[in-house]
Amino acid sequence: MAPGRRQGTPLRVVLPLAIFAAAIAAWEAVVRLKGIPPYILPAPSLIARTMAADWPLLQSSLLTTLGTTLAGLALAVIGGVGLAVLLSLSRIVEYSLYPFAVVLQVTPVIAIAPLLLIYMPQDVAVLACAWLVAFFPVLSNTMLGLQSVDRNLMELFQLYGAPASHSPLARLGARLKALWYLRRPAALPAFLAGLRIAGGLSLIGAVVAEMAAGSAGAGSGLAYRIIESQYRLNIPRLFAALVLLAATGIGLFLALAALNHVLLRHWHESAAPRDP
Amino acid sequence: MIRVAMPMTQPAPTLVSLQGISKVFSNGVTALAGFDLDVFTGEFVSLLGPSGCGKSTVLRLVAGLTEPTQGRVAWAGMRRDDHRHEIGFVFQDPTLMPWANVADNVWLPLRLRGMSRRDARDRIAESLALVGLSDFAKAYPRELSGGMRMRVSIARALSLKPRLLLMDEPFAALDEITRFRLNDDLLRLQGDLRCTIVFVTHSVYESAYLSSRVAVMSARPGRVVAEIDGEPSGPRAKDFRTSTRYVQLCARISQVLLDQTSEERL
Numbered sequence: 001m002a003p004g005r006r007q008g009t010p011l012r013v014v015l016p017l018a019i020f021a022a023a024i025a026a027w028e029a030v031v032r033l034k035g036i037p038p039y040i041l042p043a044p045s046l047i048a049r050t051m052a053a054d055w056p057l058l059q060s061s062l063l064t065t066l067g068t069t070l071a072g073l074a075l076a077v078i079g080g081v082g083l084a085v086l087l088s089l090s091r092i093v094e095y096s097l098y099p100f101a102v103v104l105q106v107t108p109v110i111a112i113a114p115l116l117l118i119y120m121p122q123d124v125a126v127l128a129c130a131w132l133v134a135f136f137p138v139l140s141n142t143m144l145g146l147q148s149v150d151r152n153l154m155e156l157f158q159l160y161g162a163p164a165s166h167s168p169l170a171r172l173g174a175r176l177k178a179l180w181y182l183r184r185p186a187a188l189p190a191f192l193a194g195l196r197i198a199g200g201l202s203l204i205g206a207v208v209a210e211m212a213a214g215s216a217g218a219g220s221g222l223a224y225r226i227i228e229s230q231y232r233l234n235i236p237r238l239f240a241a242l243v244l245l246a247a248t249g250i251g252l253f254l255a256l257a258a259l260n261h262v263l264l265r266h267w268h269e270s271a272a273p274r275d276p
Numbered sequence: 277m278i279r280v281a282m283p284m285t286q287p288a289p290t291l292v293s294l295q296g297i298s299k300v301f302s303n304g305v306t307a308l309a310g311f312d313l314d315v316f317t318g319e320f321v322s323l324l325g326p327s328g329c330g331k332s333t334v335l336r337l338v339a340g341l342t343e344p345t346q347g348r349v350a351w352a353g354m355r356r357d358d359h360r361h362e363i364g365f366v367f368q369d370p371t372l373m374p375w376a377n378v379a380d381n382v383w384l385p386l387r388l389r390g391m392s393r394r395d396a397r398d399r400i401a402e403s404l405a406l407v408g409l410s411d412f413a414k415a416y417p418r419e420l421s422g423g424m425r426m427r428v429s430i431a432r433a434l435s436l437k438p439r440l441l442l443m444d445e446p447f448a449a450l451d452e453i454t455r456f457r458l459n460d461d462l463l464r465l466q467g468d469l470r471c472t473i474v475f476v477t478h479s480v481y482e483s484a485y486l487s488s489r490v491a492v493m494s495a496r497p498g499r500v501v502a503e504i505d506g507e508p509s510g511p512r513a514k515d516f517r518t519s520t521r522y523v524q525l526c527a528r529i530s531q532v533l534l535d536q537t538s539e540e541r542l
Binding site: 150152153155156157158159160161177181182185186188266267268269 | 339340341360363365367369371373374375376377384385387388389416417418436
């Protein structure tokens with residue numbers, strides 16, 4: 001089990017790193033040999049130097065975008081999980097609210113961004129955008145998870161746990177108990193899958209909103225730096241901002257994957273070590 | 277009605293009695309019609325019949341998980357309606373919580389009854405010892421074999437010290453070697469705990485081996501068409517599975533089933 005996984009690990013890390021290094025080297029070589037001007041395609045070394053030189057500016061932009069992304073994700077988790085729990089407790093609530101959540105999802109958020117910028121202050125609008133795109137995967141995955149409890153386990157619950165009385169309050173109590181003991185743990189894998197999707201989407205939402213806001217004249221996130229660098233033909237800085245955005249996405253993905261592993265490694269197939 | 281073995285020397289008191297039960301599902305299917313069965317204290321009664329004859333429905337009725345359309349489930353000598361604390365239920369699948377370790381799975385019924393993990397510790401250890409899994413308390417279900425998972429499921433059903441154990445084809449999905457061993461373990465458990473067992477199966481051989489009484493059911497709508505006495509409750513002799521007595525029991529039960537199916541064809 002575990003040894004088999006460990007055996008493959010060095011190769012799984014070394015191989016992509018080697019290919020990455022080779023691609024960077026080839027890029028550097030092509031730019032130098034052909035003498036491509038930096039405003040067309042900057043060499044990786046120049047991008048690294050720009051990153052170091054512009055670091056104070058880029059760092060504050062990075063923190064802004066990262067903050068928006070994480071805040072959007074956190075709000076999406078609170079809203080998505082909260083609504084999913086509400087919907088799972090009552091059919092009436094589910095029927096009346098779920099269609100609206102779907103409408104929110106299928107409307108391309110980039111189309112909403114300019115509107116949000118009119119109605120809200122800049123930073124709130126950007127945050128709202130990140131929240132909007134991250135919200136639905138959390139909601140739909142958590143709902144799926146909450147409904148995926150083994151039917152026999154629910155019967156066991158009924159046999160051992162449900163109160164004999166049939167008053168609405170007692171029924172709600174039994175549902176809350178089932179929610180805590182059975183549905184909450186059963187929903188965890190699906191919720192975490194939703195969270196991983198939402199993490200990436202939250203970053204996209206933040207970038208899209210920053211771009212929309214940036215063209216309106218203000219903002220200081222990484223996406224705004226990209227637009228600004230484009231206007232000024234400061235292509236090395238554009239690339240540096242792009243690298244930071246990619247790094248943010250990778251970091252977010254790795255953090256959420258690690259969370260997934262820590263929470264599920266004991267019992268869920270998706271996180272369990274497997275034979276090669 | 278055919279009586280193969282000698283009846284018990286003294287009649288045991290009735291524990292629960294199903295009287296004139298019909299069950300019609302909401303989709304219009306009649307699962308049971310005119311179903312009568314008395315379950316006596318301390319016996320091991322098997323419900324044997326073809327798939328879909330309503331065997332599982334009988335267990336669910338006894339457990340109070342569903343209500344009869346007609347007829348009643350009468351518990352002897354007790355006024356209260358709620359008998360759920362006296363019942364242990366084992367499904368065909370182990371139905372363990374995959375996210376909880378073995379001890380926590382066994383804890384579930386006690387926990388639902390409001391018992392803290394600390395108070396339940398001895399009961400959990402006791403239940404696990406009964407099924408021979410004391411060393412696996414911290415293991416997760418996915419790390420166990422099918423037979424061990426079923427043992428955990430049985431330990432969970434035993435944690436409330438039920439007077440009545442309802443088992444719905446619990447060993448049907450296991451290989452024969454594991455099944456034989458669990459058959460013997462179950463009989464030993466019943467001897468130790470002195471509980472009553474209602475056991476649903478579609479295996480003639482399993483019912484002949486385990487039961488002190490086999491109730492043969494007709495195809496849907498199900499009812500009891502014959503009752504055959506088997507060996508008295510308790511562990512079996514080592515050579516029972518190869519004894520003429522066992523072979524005769526199997527033949528007897530098979531014959532009843534055959535007669536039953538040919539009657540239905542006519």
